Amino acid sequence: NAGVMQNPRHLVRRRGQxxxxxxxxxxxxxxxxxxxxLPEEGLKFMVYLQKENIIxxxxxPKERFSAEFPKEGPSILRIQQVVRGDSAAYFxxxxxxxxxxxxxxxxxxxxxxVV
Amino acid sequence: xxxxxxxxxxxxxEGRAANLPCNHSTxxxxxxxxxxxxIHSQGPxxxxxxxKNNETNEMASLIITEDRKSSxxxxxxxxxxxxxxxxxxxxxxxxxxxxxxxxxxxxxxxKP
Numbered sequence: 001n002a003g004v005m006q007n008p009r010h011l012v013r014r015r016g017q018x019x020x021x022x023x024x025x026x027x028x029x030x031x032x033x034x035x036x037x038l039p040e041e042g043l044k045f046m047v048y049l050q051k052e053n054i055i056x057x058x059x060x061p062k063e064r065f066s067a068e069f070p071k072e073g074p075s076i077l078r079i080q081q082v083v084r085g086d087s088a089a090y091f092x093x094x095x096x097x098x099x100x101x102x103x104x105x106x107x108x109x110x111x112x113x114v115v
Numbered sequence: 116x117x118x119x120x121x122x123x124x125x126x127x128x129e130g131r132a133a134n135l136p137c138n139h140s141t142x143x144x145x146x147x148x149x150x151x152x153x154i155h156s157q158g159p160x161x162x163x164x165x166x167k168n169n170e171t172n173e174m175a176s177l178i179i180t181e182d183r184k185s186s187x188x189x190x191x192x193x194x195x196x197x198x199x200x201x202x203x204x205x206x207x208x209x210x211x212x213x214x215x216x217x218x219x220x221x222x223x224x225x226k227p
Contacts, residue, residue, distance in 0.1 A: 042219055
């Protein structure tokens, strides 16, 4: 059973471009979470999705950021018109149900560098 | 904001037990204590969780005080590969809360 797969592992974008980060959850997991980790800081929750639904987006910046988890295919975190401050590691996690009494499994992250 | 307090760093000799404390004095009755760790540049890894009873698995033991205001994660025989940042997290049971609130954690350095 493969773990949570994120791609690309490293992404370089120029200011103003779009960044698309992909996350394939573990098999059988229908809940996905995105976190951001700025350099030398802790992980910050961004968004929680269940298939085709956004459950909690309280940690998402109001502009330029969006996330989806379609019925088929990976979850996508999209950042439009990237700025230098978006440079960070973005981690995706998945779980078979909501985090009521289970753990989340994390991917290895996508490291976004905005130049 | 994180509801836990942890020392920023700790050292441990290889082969010895590593005891990582966590204070969660405002924990409520329906909240679990979770531990994750993050080895440099990797994604966080689940270690263990518990409600009020002590728990043990192949990775670690979790000791929760009777009043549940603090807990200790024990790595019985620390190895160099256990060097990581360890996060103690409290979160409620039930509902649709999907996020884990990570604080600053404890940076554990296991030394030869």
